[in-house]
Amino acid sequence: MPEIPKKQKAQVIEKTGGPVEYKEIDVQQPGPDEVLVNIKYSGVCHTDLHAVNGDWPLPTKLPLVGGHEGAGIVVAKGNLVTDIEIGDHAGVKWINGSCLACSFCQQSDEPLCAKALLSGYTVDGTFQEYCIAKAAHVARLHKDIPLDAVAPVLCGETPQSLRNVRTGCGTDLCVAGITVYKGLKESGARPGQTVAIVGAGGGLGSLAQQYAKAMGLRTIAIDSGEEKKKMCLEQLGSYAFVDFGTSQNVVKEVQEATEDGLGPHAVILVAVNEKPFQQAAEYVRPRGTVVCIGLPAGAYLKAPVFESVIKMVTIKGSYVGNRKDTAEALDFYRRGLIKAPFKTVGLSELQKVYDMMHEGKIAGRYVVDTSK
Ligand code: 8ID
Ligand code: ZN
Ligand code: ZN
Numbered sequence: 001m002p003e004i005p006k007k008q009k010a011q012v013i014e015k016t017g018g019p020v021e022y023k024e025i026d027v028q029q030p031g032p033d034e035v036l037v038n039i040k041y042s043g044v045c046h047t048d049l050h051a052v053n054g055d056w057p058l059p060t061k062l063p064l065v066g067g068h069e070g071a072g073i074v075v076a077k078g079n080l081v082t083d084i085e086i087g088d089h090a091g092v093k094w095i096n097g098s099c100l101a102c103s104f105c106q107q108s109d110e111p112l113c114a115k116a117l118l119s120g121y122t123v124d125g126t127f128q129e130y131c132i133a134k135a136a137h138v139a140r141l142h143k144d145i146p147l148d149a150v151a152p153v154l155c156g157e158t159p160q161s162l163r164n165v166r167t168g169c170g171t172d173l174c175v176a177g178i179t180v181y182k183g184l185k186e187s188g189a190r191p192g193q194t195v196a197i198v199g200a201g202g203g204l205g206s207l208a209q210q211y212a213k214a215m216g217l218r219t220i221a222i223d224s225g226e227e228k229k230k231m232c233l234e235q236l237g238s239y240a241f242v243d244f245g246t247s248q249n250v251v252k253e254v255q256e257a258t259e260d261g262l263g264p265h266a267v268i269l270v271a272v273n274e275k276p277f278q279q280a281a282e283y284v285r286p287r288g289t290v291v292c293i294g295l296p297a298g299a300y301l302k303a304p305v306f307e308s309v310i311k312m313v314t315i316k317g318s319y320v321g322n323r324k325d326t327a328e329a330l331d332f333y334r335r336g337l338i339k340a341p342f343k344t345v346g347l348s349e350l351q352k353v354y355d356m357m358h359e360g361k362i363a364g365r366y367v368v369d370t371s372k
Helices: 046-053 159-163 171-187 203-214 226-235 250-256 275-283 305-310 323-334 347-358
Strands: 007-013 020-026 034-044 070-077 089-092 095-097 130-134 139-141 165-168 194-198 218-223 240-243 266-269 289-292 314-317 340-346 365-369
Touching (some): 007 347, 034 089, 034 347, 046 347, 171 203, 171 266, 171 323, 194 203, 194 275, 203 323, 203 365, 218 250, 226 240, 240 250, 250 275, 266 275, 275 289, 275 305, 340 347, 347 365
Parallel strands (some): 095 130, 194 266, 266 289, 289 314
Antiparallel strands (some): 007 020, 034 070, 034 130, 034 365, 070 089, 089 139, 165 340
């Protein structure tokens, strides 16, 4: 049996608006249907920053330990848990648990469950060394996804350490991949078709390009700045980049980037800004689908009725993924198809990551090492 300490380090939000505080808290015991996961690495998602800022019309628990993209090792389990063992590798994701009995859960739409527990939002999440999750919902990470081998080059505590880049995909990142994989499936785009990824330079966007490529889709990346452009075109497989910061006409440029000028077959919106949500229906191809995933604060969808009707456009939301989507998304990673750039820092440096994220300065994803 692994030794479980009574105390651990965690990043805690005491009040909405932050800041996060790096401090010592108690390690919790798992309930009968739960596991305790020793989190090794956790991805930092813009959702975590929305939680700190209180951006959404859904209150968080307080005090709160954020984080929902954690990868680690099961160290304890409740007596009802039979299909996951101590020592198994597991991922703690946004849907921490659900009732498994309501009409949505029965049909594998557990993200829609009214009783769903949300990691790092309504229950404590992965920005701590030991995290609790419902056993039914933890992602099963195959042992041939070695947690240590995906561990990025360990960094010091100086700001320079924030520049250590490693390309690959930690298991933590693949937990983030579920959302974009699901969104691509929801788009209905078929191999050979073109998908615009809006917010392509961010965490979800960079994974979306890799999943799209693995699914046989062609991608147009939309974001801003030279660093993100280079990453999208040279590392992530997009064949075109539209810079929303310098473009005189994003709608026109996106359409012109498609072979026949009619626009992409689908649009995956992962930006944290309202404007692109209002442009997508204009440049999507007739019969095309706009999939909304990003959750900018207080934003509204707006689309021209005339064009949406005569182009027969579909506009829909997509919210994380179910347990099967999780297993499928992880399988893409296991087969070596998903490589998105990320940088690793200690959990103690989380506030710095949030500050950079707030300024839109992060190309790809940051991952925190809970031991530092
Ligand atoms: O299930 C879901 N629907 C789900 C799951 C996980 C995350 C939704 N999300 C939401 C997050 O809460 C967040 O609102 O997806 C959004 C994106 O999360 P992220 O990828 O973690 O954010 P990021 O790394 O900050 O990337 C956002 C990118 O958007 C770009 C930025 O430059 C950045 O690279 N962007 C912005 I801000 N405005 C843009 C614009 N007008 C834009 N890109 C294109 N056009
Ligand atoms: Zn996330
Ligand atoms: Zn339910």
